[in-house]
Amino acid sequence: xxxxxxxxxxxxALGRRSVRQTFRRPQLFAPILVFxxxxxxxxxxxxxxxxxxxxxxxxxxxxxxxxxxxxxxxxLLAGNSGGIALAVDLEMGFTDRLFAAPISRFAIxxxxxxxxxxxxxxxxxWFIAIGLIFGATIEGGVAGAxxxxxxxxxxxxxxxxxxxxxxxxxxxASVVQGLFPLVFVILFLSDAFFPANLMLEPAxxxxxxxxxxxxxxxxxxxxxxxxxxGAVAEALAAIALIGGxxxxxxxxxxxxxxxxxx
Amino acid sequence: MTGRVEVAERRFSLRxxxxxxxxxxxxxxxxxxxxxxxxxxxxxxxxxxxxxxxAVFGGLTQLPGFTADxxxxxxxxxxxxxxxxxxxxxxxxNLARDIEQGWFDRLLVSPAPRPVxxxxxxxxxxxxxxxxxxxxxVVGFAVGVSWPGIGGLLLAYFFVMGTGALAxxxxxxxxxxxxxxxxxxLMQAGMFVLILTTTAYAPLELLQGWLADIARINPVTQIVExxxxxxxxxxxxxxxxxxxxxxxxxxxxxxxxxxxxxMNKTAE
Amino acid sequence: MRAIEVSGLEREFExxxxxxxxxxxxxxxxxxxxxxxxxxxxKTTTVRMLTxxxxxxxxxxxxxxxxxxxxxxxxxxxxxxxxxxxxxDPLMTGRELIALQATLHGLVGAEATRRGDALLARVGLxxxxxxxxxxxxxxxxRRLDLASALVHEPRVLFLDEPTTGLDPVSRxxxxxxxxxLNREGTTVFLTTQYLEEADNxxxxxxxxxxxxxxxxxxxxxxxxxxxxxxxxxxxADGSAAQAERVCTAFGRRLPEKEGKVLxxxxxxxxEVAKVVRALDDAGIxxxxxxxxxxxxxxxxxxxxxxxxxxxxxxxxAAAEAG
Numbered sequence: 038x039x040x041x042x043x044x045x046x047x048x049x050a051l052g053r054r055s056v057r058q059t060f061r062r063p064q065l066f067a068p069i070l071v072f073x074x075x076x077x078x079x080x081x082x083x084x085x086x087x088x089x090x091x092x093x094x095x096x097x098x099x100x101x102x103x104x105x106x107x108x109x110x111x112x113l114l115a116g117n118s119g120g121i122a123l124a125v126d127l128e129m130g131f132t133d134r135l136f137a138a139p140i141s142r143f144a145i146x147x148x149x150x151x152x153x154x155x156x157x158x159x160x161x162x163w164f165i166a167i168g169l170i171f172g173a174t175i176e177g178g179v180a181g182a183x184x185x186x187x188x189x190x191x192x193x194x195x196x197x198x199x200x201x202x203x204x205x206x207x208x209x210a211s212v213v214q215g216l217f218p219l220v221f222v223i224l225f226l227s228d229a230f231f232p233a234n235l236m237l238e239p240a241x242x243x244x245x246x247x248x249x250x251x252x253x254x255x256x257x258x259x260x261x262x263x264x265x266x267g268a269v270a271e272a273l274a275a276i277a278l279i280g281g282x283x284x285x286x287x288x289x290x291x292x293x294x295x296x297x298x299x
Numbered sequence: 300m301t302g303r304v305e306v307a308e309r310r311f312s313l314r315x316x317x318x319x320x321x322x323x324x325x326x327x328x329x330x331x332x333x334x335x336x337x338x339x340x341x342x343x344x345x346x347x348x349x350x351x352x353x354a355v356f357g358g359l360t361q362l363p364g365f366t367a368d369x370x371x372x373x374x375x376x377x378x379x380x381x382x383x384x385x386x387x388x389x390x391x392x393n394l395a396r397d398i399e400q401g402w403f404d405r406l407l408v409s410p411a412p413r414p415v416x417x418x419x420x421x422x423x424x425x426x427x428x429x430x431x432x433x434x435x436x437v438v439g440f441a442v443g444v445s446w447p448g449i450g451g452l453l454l455a456y457f458f459v460m461g462t463g464a465l466a467x468x469x470x471x472x473x474x475x476x477x478x479x480x481x482x483x484x485l486m487q488a489g490m491f492v493l494i495l496t497t498t499a500y501a502p503l504e505l506l507q508g509w510l511a512d513i514a515r516i517n518p519v520t521q522i523v524e525x526x527x528x529x530x531x532x533x534x535x536x537x538x539x540x541x542x543x544x545x546x547x548x549x550x551x552x553x554x555x556x557x558x559x560x561x562m563n564k565t566a567e
Numbered sequence: 568m569r570a571i572e573v574s575g576l577e578r579e580f581e582x583x584x585x586x587x588x589x590x591x592x593x594x595x596x597x598x599x600x601x602x603x604x605x606x607x608x609x610k611t612t613t614v615r616m617l618t619x620x621x622x623x624x625x626x627x628x629x630x631x632x633x634x635x636x637x638x639x640x641x642x643x644x645x646x647x648x649x650x651x652x653x654x655x656d657p658l659m660t661g662r663e664l665i666a667l668q669a670t671l672h673g674l675v676g677a678e679a680t681r682r683g684d685a686l687l688a689r690v691g692l693x694x695x696x697x698x699x700x701x702x703x704x705x706x707x708x709r710r711l712d713l714a715s716a717l718v719h720e721p722r723v724l725f726l727d728e729p730t731t732g733l734d735p736v737s738r739x740x741x742x743x744x745x746x747x748l749n750r751e752g753t754t755v756f757l758t759t760q761y762l763e764e765a766d767n768x769x770x771x772x773x774x775x776x777x778x779x780x781x782x783x784x785x786x787x788x789x790x791x792x793x794x795x796x797x798x799x800x801x802x803a804d805g806s807a808a809q810a811e812r813v814c815t816a817f818g819r820r821l822p823e824k825e826g827k828v829l830x831x832x833x834x835x836x837x838e839v840a841k842v843v844r845a846l847d848d849a850g851i852x853x854x855x856x857x858x859x860x861x862x863x864x865x866x867x868x869x870x871x872x873x874x875x876x877x878x879x880x881x882x883x884a885a886a887e888a889g
Binding site for chain 3: 312314315318319322323325326329330333334400401402404405406407408409410411565566567
């Protein structure tokens with residue numbers, strides 16, 4: 038088998054492992070699905086009256102509006118969880134075993150990211166299902182749902198890159214765990230939960246420029262508006278920006294780790 | 300060996316029980332004082348949520364029928380309770396860890412009465428929950444939360460400590476049942492649901508149907524409203540306070556009872 | 568009064584697994600009783616029942632004259648317990664742990680402090696008393712655990728695998744301490760998977776396998792039960808047949824091992840000199856001579872058909888890493 042083939046198999050095997058690991062440990066699994074779902078339910082019930090506010094975009098219901106935010110939140114948390122799991126692997130010496138194997142070192146990180154992307158896809162399916170069950174409509178139809186799935190999986194991978202970079206740099210699970218509050222800072226400073234134009238200042242202005250808002254908008258448009266090439270393209274651009282940056286950072290952190298032999 | 304009989308026949312005294320509670324509380328403080336940085340996320344998280352919720356949902360006050368002028372004064376009771384809830388749940392996680400690692404057996408083979416052991420855990424959660432609450436209040440007043448009056452402030456602290464105790468009881472029930480840290484999300488999710496399925500984000504009249512129904516019967520709604528009165532109106536009335544006190548007492552009796560039952564069933 | 572009286576003790580777990588299946592035993596006051604058996608034999612389950620941590624599903628147990636179920640509080644007051652793998656909090660200092668333990672047993676104030684200091688000194692941890700347990704070595708942790716079990720001067724001391732995973736020097740230190748405590752009058756019930764430990768320390772040994780006691784007695788009587796000591800005689804080439812003829816006079820001949828002639832000594836170890844003299848008289852040159860006493864493992868093999876050894880060397884290194 039050629040080297041690319043070997044590496045792809047490694048990526049797939051490690052990806053499968055990371056998904057399995059997540060579903061076997063409630064501590065990893067709950068933040069990705071359970072908490073965003075609870076928060077979605079409570080925010081929809083608690084702030085649902087907001088669609089009456091002047092300036093709120095035209096939507097069928099507040100739940101339709103909130104789905105994109107819940108998915109992006111789940112992706113960010115999946116990225117964080119993936120980082121924690123990678124750091125645990127580093128702490129326990131599991132990665133040493135992999136580093137010693139005749140495979141591309143980056144395949145190890147790529148495997149973790151592939152797993153995170155798969156988890157992202159799972160959350161997309163989950164929240165689309167929740168949405169449909171509780172009366173939301175996917176205006177983009179089947180094609181729109183598939184595009185949602187792709188965007189969510191790709192953003193999970195991009196956020197996973199940040200988690201991986203921190204894990205590789207620090208090598209300690211507690212440090213990656215410490216990013217948890219930061220995830221919410223980024224979320225609250227985007228339009229994940231509310232239209233940016235109705236948020237208080239200065240958060241509203243920050244949300245306008247937060248690349249995360251572009252991702253949320255791209256997914257949201259497919260749910261509440263319909264197939265909108267422009268919004269999807271903007272979301273993809275934001276994912277490429279974050280993903281490119283995070284994967285480059287991971288590569289640097291990985292090189293540094295291997296050079297230092299830590 | 301001299302003194303054997305004397306020691307063996309020693310009766311347990313209030314002084315001894317208080318000393319046990321005190322030392323268990325002191326041990327719990329090690330978790331935050333002796334692990335560098337361990338306290339930071341727990342202290343920051345409620346404040347981040349408070350600032351975030353205010354920024355995001357602040358516009359809700361413009362809805363007709365909203366009962367407060369500034370959202371920060373309306374939402375701060377929720378963040379106070381959430382901070383206490385998560386601190387208390389962390390006590391449950393620590394108990395699960397102690398059970399996993401065998402430390403808890405050390406307490407159980409001692410003759411100290413089980414309620415005293417439980418009291419040690421609950422008291423530590425109660426006291427620890429003051430830390431995120433105080434940080435949150437300082438930040439809150441800095442960003443324009445209305446002054447609730449001394450009475451309102453003391454009432455808020457009282458309910459924060461009560462909620463910390465409540466969450467510790469809940470966390471202990473789960474820890475004693477499942478005996479693994481894997482149950483941690485259940486401890487957190489339980490408090491999360493209990494505190495947020497109330498008039499957390501908006502007044503009862505503005506909640507969507509199902510949430511309004513739950514909030515109406517959730518006793519924590521009474522606690523939320525009891526704390527909220529000071530921040531939104533600046534005055535404390537007995538009529539707004541006593542339902543919260545009753546709710547807190549009832550929840551403590553139920554969850555404390557369940558936790559104690561769990562303590563007594565560890566040998567089964 | 569017996570320190571421990573157990574009859575028909577049973578513990579069944581979910582799925583009808585009988586970890587302990589009808590154990591009867593008695594331990595006299597002032598005795599050291601060792602419970603010997605491999606991993607999973609039911610040792611720890613028995614100790615957990617005797618120390619009130621686990622409720623029996625059948626049978627009855629009295630410790631220090633009190634029923635472990637109905638009078639759990641009285642039992643707890645009379646016993647000291649050092650559990651397997653020393654569950655210690657790495658964030659506490661040794662002194663803090665002892666203080667907590669004293670408080671848990673109702674000792675407060677100056678008396679508790681004095682007692683704690685004396686115990687820390689006794690187990691050689693006075694210097695390390697204010698260091699965090701996380702920095703202790705495996706041996707130090709076990710000694711601290713032992714000290715903490717002694718804070719209230721218990722009448723019966725339970726030690727669950729007190730030396731598993733320890734190096735020989737630390738193991739020796741624990742043995743000496745346990746022997747000293749026993750001389751002062753403390754009854755000791757210990758579990759172990761080490762033959763040497765039971766042999767050295769215990770007045771009486773109970774051998775447990777699959778939840779049942781398969782043999783019980785003093786180490787010497789148990790060994791005597793399975794057989795007599797035997798001699799292993801190494802010889803120069805060619806004289807084996809002649810030596811065997813000479814040795815038959817002293818007892819049963821055992822199958823040859825590694826070219827050595829093995830003979831059971833009917834009259835016990837006292838016959839060694841006679842064997843040597845007889846071989847010498849016959850003009851046979853002896854290259855080596857070993858007197859082999861039966862071991863508790865032989866007892867175990869005789870009773871269960873399996874060796875006790877096997878998973879003995881699994882040192883709990885992970886527990887010491889933290």
